[in-house]
Amino acid sequence: MSAPLLEVEGLSTTIGAARVVDDLRLELARGETFALLGESGCGKSMTALSLMRLLPPAGRIESGAVRLDGVDLLRLSEAEMRRVRGARLAMIFQEPQTSLNPVMRIGAQIAEAVRLHAGAAAAAVDARVLELLHAVGIPDPERRAREYPHQLSGGMKQRVMIAMALAGDPELLIADEPTTALDVTIQAQVLGLLKTLQQQSGLAVLLITHDLGVVAETAERLAVMYAGEIVETATTAAFFAAPAHPYSRMLLDSLPTADKRGARLAAIPGRVPPLDRAFTGCRFVERCPRALARCAEQLPPWHEAGAGHWVRCHLWDADQVDAATVAAPAVAEGEQAPAGEDAAPLLEVADLKVHFPIHRGVLRRVVGQVRAVDGVSLQLRPGRTLALVGESGCGKTTAGKALLQLIAPTAGSIRYQGHELAGLGHRRMRRFRKDLQIIFQDPHASMNPRMLVGDVIGEGLQALGLARTRPERLRRAAELLELVGMPGAAVERYPHEFSGGQRQRICIARALAVDPRVIVCDEPTSALDVSVQAQILNLLKDLQARLGLSYLFITHDLSVVAYLAHEVAVMYLGRVVERGRVDEILERPRHPYTRALLSAVPVADPRAERRTLRLEGDMPSPSAPPPGCHFHPRCPEARPECALAYPEGRAVSATHRVHCLLVEAGR
């Protein structure tokens, strides 16, 4: 192997009292993709910022060396470092929305980067800007260069960010969660683009991510970070074949997949320890199910678990190797009886529409409608989970809220146990509030920060007159907290004292307080780390088995769907394009959009043979949907007749319906 491009040795970074990066070592060869993997709060981003020397004001690099082609970046002066940034070392960030200046044209922003590094003449700069835009796969670059950031979609913006990063012809690109804010189909486009660029120019990529699937698909080697230090480093193939560190193994086990449907997910208890204290032993010891006595006292040394596969764990000490290689016993549990499959639907939604008027002009006249939800029909049976799947902007959250009358539906009917809910006023809706509840995506925003946890949970009991006195409500709240796996004493504390996963448990307890029968779960795990997500999914599954709840599970994450859902409805641009049982949808998808969606999801298994079906372009605006089938402009199999009329639903089987001309009924 030739000399590595990037060599990091003993890098330690502190922010205030917290040592966010501790004794970090990694090597990166030319043209290689190296992934830094870990949950939030593990110091991944701080590592990237340390490499760029762009730490926040309180941050300080304490020791170590970062050698790029033999030059120690930490010894360069700030002026010299500025010449390195962009020219040899470039970075792209997670949020393309906030990384571009909203009042500058795209072309001008890229030209700025080009001029900085090349200092070329004006004509050459323009040519270079177009070349870059072309390189990142932006169609019609001449026109796009003259547009402003708000005219571009999220995926396009990320491409522009990549174009800017490439302006200086860097040797190493640091990508900090480049696709986390994007939808799966767009994520597939961006990852594909990075791969192509790498093959063309021999760029090395340091990919920072928490998504095991993305790592499996793109990286050649990876390092797992935990609480500021690297605990395992290996080639991707070796890692996914046999993860060596207990943390890595549990991370893989906690991923929800279809194979684990019957079983509980291996959730990692607890959370990442705060980094502002001194560690004496292994940092994972508190959460490790197989911790040895010496784990808490002795810093584990590096062990070689295979060729180029290093792990920092006592289990690999000579006398323990057997224990280390034995896989953790799977927590198996019999598949619950498929109850309620044939029962009468509890909630029936027919042709639900939610349109938001667009006002324009002085007189605020209505000039158009945003058809957020445009004719959705669903059926939810008791004790079952219906997943509503789609990319952001497809109207799935609006549909969920309209179901609970949090947003007034424009048309259509929502029948709960035969009672019509659509159009009920605040007062007449109250008697149904008890049965229909909701859990939100962001556990940090879904609780009033000024209320005690006990009052948050007791709010519904009070509003619906189920428990009149406060002591009674607090007692009930404590019971509910126990039910969701939290100590009952938490009622006396404020929401900000809890972590994301714990807050989501509190939110679940709040929904459960009124004894509901249906819970709308609006992406309840997408703001959480994988290991915490597993805890919440396990909890939801337990609660369903114990209390016979029905879930309308709104999500964009198909692996969660595979694990949890019984039925699936796929939404595109306000309409359900395909629905059916989970096995039908995931194994025999018929609609081209469903197929593209499924193939775009990165799978945490590098050996998986997959034919990737890449979608071009972005979802159109729901205020001006394309004529005919909404999907036909992006559909790889579109025919001329697709543009004529929206296809009627066709039944593939008794439970499986598709809206596509290509599917012939009854097949």
Next chain:
Amino acid sequence: MPLMPVVLWTDALLYLLLALLGGFAWHAARHEHLRAPWRRVARSRIGVVTLVVLGCYLLVAVLDSVHLRLRLADQSGATSAETRYSPEVLSLLDLALAGLRSQSEKTYSAPFATHLYVKEAIELPDGRVLRDYPRLVHGGAHLDDPAARGLDILWRGLLGALLGLALWGAILFALSAALARRRGITPALMRARIKAGRTEVPWRAALLTLASILALGGAVALLAGHYHVLGTDKVGEDVLYQALKSVRTGLLIGTLTTLVMLPAALLLGIMAGYFRGWVDDLIQYLYTTLNAIPGVLLIAAAVLMLQVYMSNHAEDFASLVERADLRLLFLCLILGVTSWTGLCRLLRGETLKLRESDYVQAASALGVGHFTIIGRHILPNVMHIVLITLVLDFSGLVLAEAVLSYVNIGVDPTMNSWGNMINGARLELAREPVVWWSLSAAFVFMFTLVLAANLFADVVRDAFDPRLRGAA
């Protein structure tokens, strides 16, 4: 009874405001999320320094807000059964500054002067008439030789400062003993900690500020008995007395105005943001219309109308003080009417954001009523905006009073206020030689108050603004 308490309208409102403040403090002390930002204020050095300064102003204003009428000294022996009270309404501050109030000269005199500022015809004992600067009746009257006043001023000033520092020392000992008891350490150790600046609340900064204020105050207090420290105005009234009396006016305008406008701004702003639709349209229409009328015009019209009413119904007012007081209250009201729109707009925007928040949605999904949602979820979460606006508005209103009085539509001309002092000094500045002390005194007092209020407002905003909290 030797005196009869008189409660003016503004006094009552000030007491109400203090009671509200006390109630809020008691409530906040029991709720961690309310206490935390105030703790941040108390731990900021600028926060405590400005608090000490504002506290001194507040003390003066409160002393000046306890009004009473003294019993008239019996002139006719004990013949009449009913006790008769003086028609003059005095405040505790007036009583404390009785010397300053009564020691008036004939006309202008410079600070620390022993002679008048204008020449007068003086009749000498031998019958000749001389045009010269006559000796003052009170200022420096104890001196045999006016040329020796420099030494006298220095000596009295130092003595006063020392007395002030002695008082400060007593406060220091009492405070350190109290703090030490709470922490369970010896007072000496506590004092060492304060001295080294190793306390959470920056007591050292607070005590140093207090020391300088007390030293200055002591010196001025001792000197004021024998000199006009800040000179006298056209009719010979002591300028220091005027400036101190103006403190109450300024503070009342700054605080009562917001108290008056608060309910309207809160109710309308939150209703507009929460209910939207026609309620929102109506309220927006109301405040955009109100905003389009020039504030000064509205104030001028209202104050002039009140003036006419007062002169037509002069018999309704028991005393000049009461009349002036009503005018002050009316000014607060009308300033409130013109200034609630800004806060209302801010609250509407914040409520629009909050009503879409997940916890409000969750509450509606639980069937909680609209007004409970407003009271429980929206109001507590917009209170930081209210507080920040109130503190920021305060200094603006104090300055507004000065400007309005300057154009004669402010407080009553008989009421002491910095605006009236500046208004009076307008012509003096054109005199030769110039009379600069009235204006300077008003300026220094107002400047100190507004600067302290602005700095305090910055600290409060930093402590309460959730966006800044994340950055800190």
